[in-house]
Amino acid sequence: MxxxxxxxxxxxxxxxxxxxxxxxxxxxxxxxxxxxxxxxxxxxxxxxxxxxxxxxxxxxxxxxxxxxxxxxxxxxxxxxxxxxxxxxxxxxxxxxxxxxxxxxxxxxxxxxxxxxxxxxxxxxxxxxxxxxxxxxxxxxxxxxxxxxxxxxxxxxxxxxxxxxxxxxxxxxxxxxxxxxxxxxxxxxxxRPQIMEEDITANDWKIKGNDLFNKGSYYLAIECYSKALYSSPTHEEALTIKLNRVLAYLHTSQFEAALRDAETMTDSEQSEKALFRKAQALYHLRRFRESCEVFAVLAREYPENDAARAEFNRAIARLAEQERGNYQFDRLQLEVERRRPPLLDHATYVGPVCVKLTESRGRGLFTTEGVRAGDLLLCEKAFAYAFHDGELPSLGLFLTVNANEKTMTLGTQLDLVSMIVQKLHKNPSQMETFNSLYSGSYKSVEVGEVDGLPIVDTFLAERIMSLNCFGFPRSSRETHIRSTSEREEQRITFHDEFLSCGFWLLASYINHSCYSNAHRSFIGDMMIIRASQDIEPNTEITISYKSPLAKDSMEGRIDLQHWGFECDCIICQVSKKTEDTKLAQRKKFRDDILEAFRSDNKPGIKEIKNMIMALEETYTHPAAEVPRLSIWEGYLKLAGLYAACGHPQKVIEFALKVLESLGYIIEGGDIPHTPGTRLIVKKWGFIADPLIECWMMLFSGYRLLAPDLADAALGYAKLCFKICVGEDETFDTYMTSFQGF
The missing domain is CATH 2.40.50.140 (Nucleic acid-binding proteins)
Structure with missing residues (x-):
């Protein structure tokens, strides 16, 4: 995606x-x-x-x-x-x-x-x-x-x-x-010359410590394990096991670290043992249990400043996990500082659950009614492979899959390795991962041999390729760049990305061109918000590929990679529309956009006639089927009127943008009847440029109908929240908007 x-x-x-x-x-x-x-x-x-x-x-x-x-x-x-x-x-x-x-x-x-x-x-x-x-x-x-x-x-x-x-x-x-x-x-x-029977448990421990100090954690683990099999005293065994726990933590083998820590009895739970157990639980995303262990540590060893700091961190993650309490503005600042932008935050699962759909396997459903903009899911990536365009020496992979006859350019190869490594180190996650959609690939059904996990790399690759997401470093950053750079340099909202990541729960969300939810990114956190008002027990959908892509005709997106065809209302109508009409519609759209790019722009009247001709290729009301080829023309026309200082025309065509995308708006027309409220009765298709559209309405109303300006600004902020993932940085964004 x-x-x-x-x-x-x-x-x-x-x-x-x-x-x-x-x-x-x-x-x-x-x-x-x-x-x-x-x-x-x-x-x-x-x-x-x-x-x-x-x-x-x-x-x-x-x-x-x-x-x-x-x-x-x-x-x-x-x-x-x-x-x-x-x-x-x-x-x-x-x-x-x-x-x-x-x-x-x-x-x-x-x-x-x-x-x-x-x-x-x-x-x-x-x-x-x-x-x-x-x-x-x-x-x-x-x-x-x-x-x-x-x-x-x-x-x-x-x-x-x-x-x-x-x-x-x-x-x-x-x-x-x-x-x-x-x-x-x-x-x-x-073999080396020294016979191992001459080496004591303490010798193995010392050798392990030396390797640990050199950063050779896996070799240290081997020595600690050998020490534990070399008849150590009780006290030696406790020290060796604590050392092995620390080495496991350094190699991200958190399940093994917790397993060692939990073998110690209550009387053996030293300060180090409690601290390392709490850390293992933290890294396994078991934040409530981690807090419980940290609480014991704080009570028994109140002078441990490092433990107190870690306890506070675990408390913050628990608040995120259970209540969705994120400080999104801080997340945005963290992303700017980190390369790669891996964030230490928890996954929040909102009013959603996984259920069987009628025809597309499992999906994500609402458990209660939600409004447009509500947070459904904020998920930490299971694995995240970042390409930093500022560091070209890292290079990219062209991954050629002759089995599927596919090629991707980006970080997919790194992502597969990360997934395989993570499953190998913490195999309890394998059952959930392996149950995800993998197409026709059939894997071995053995999960462990000789006490070691069996991770099928090709199963991981299939699941990855069918469920991973390409992403920007920050959706907010991408949006701001798209509105601030010159037209020919803009990053568009249907870009394909070189970085890619894998999010377990988000993988259950099925596709619809006319989706009711929208995904955005802040580093390795994926944010899913409702883009429409959604009834309880309704399947949540997102777009795997945007139907707004330049090379697509409405409802004619190639989804063969996933093995299905979309049956949303846009696609249903498209299938009944002649190819010649779709091609004609695409040509009209391209001609309109080219007219705006041209140095010798035609007059406004001529552009309006071109848009009207495009309008006539549609038969279904936009409130039922969004008119995806026409809204950009209206938006550019509104921008042209804004540049000329005609607020009434800006409002007229900004409203046409929204109406063409399926929105039903009441109370927004000019001239305005005092006391009438501006209300979105029905949300339509969501796209990043609608933030700009609402901001133009705000600017226009501020001049011609001031009592509607706050409502327009509120909808701009809500649209920003849906598209960017948060609204805590909206005020900063608003100050950069060029209004009238």
């Missing part, structure tokens, strides 16, 4: 064709044993040169990297005890070697491109390229993949590489394990 889909863009088609050819060439070697492989020295030299060249890419270079999704394959779900050991000579190209595993040792430092790569050797001394996808960037520097690391790969997939060499690609996190040097699976020739 609003992501940069370039599947039909000729500029990028060559990448899809190139990959399809590479795939065909590779599959032609299926079943062959690797031959004519480079010597280990030659392969390592080539890789080292590649590392050196990659390091020399200018910091200010704007580039995108191309990532190809491989043919789909399932993660290994066979228990390790049932796998057989093999080496490279046993493998064949383009084959998933089910029932086998291989041990490899890294013989170079890693390189990060679209994957994390390293040259590795097997026990026979044969070398190949190992490509690891969806790994954390920290693996490059925290020692887990240092030269000499031993890696276990389950059911390896041997690829025929473009240069004729062989490589192993690993997409599923559970298919790989980094073995600590003391692991019994490490071959004798690759």
């Amino acid at each position: 609003d992501v940069r889909d370039v599947s039909k863009d000729p500029q990028y088609l060559e990448h899809l064709q190139k990959y399809q050819q590479m795939l065909a060439d590779a599959q032609a070697h299926e079943g062959e044993h690797p031959e004519n492989m480079k010597s280990p020295q030659g392969l390592i030299l080539d890789f080292t040169i590649k590392q050196m060249l990659y390091d020399r890419i200018p910091a200010n270079a704007y580039h995108f990297r191309t990532s190809f999704m491989p043919p789909l394959y399932a993660p290994c779900i066979t228990p390790f005890e049932d796998l057989k050991k093999a080496t490279i000579k046993d493998f064949t190209f383009e084959t998933h070697h089910r029932g086998f595993y291989i041990l490899l040792k890294a013989v170079t430092s890693p390189l990060k491109q679209t994957s994390i790569m390293v040259i590795a050797e097997d026990e026979d001394g044969k070398v190949l390229l190992l490509q690891l996808y969806n790994q954390e960037d920290q693996i490059m520097s925290d020692g887990r993949l240092a030269e000499g690391t031993v890696i276990l790969v389950k059911e390896p997939y041997l690829k025929f590489m473009a240069d004729g060499q062989c490589g192993i690609r690993v997409d599923h996190l559970s298919d790989i394990k980094f073995l600590p040097e003391h692991d019994g699976l490490v071959p004798l020739a690759w």
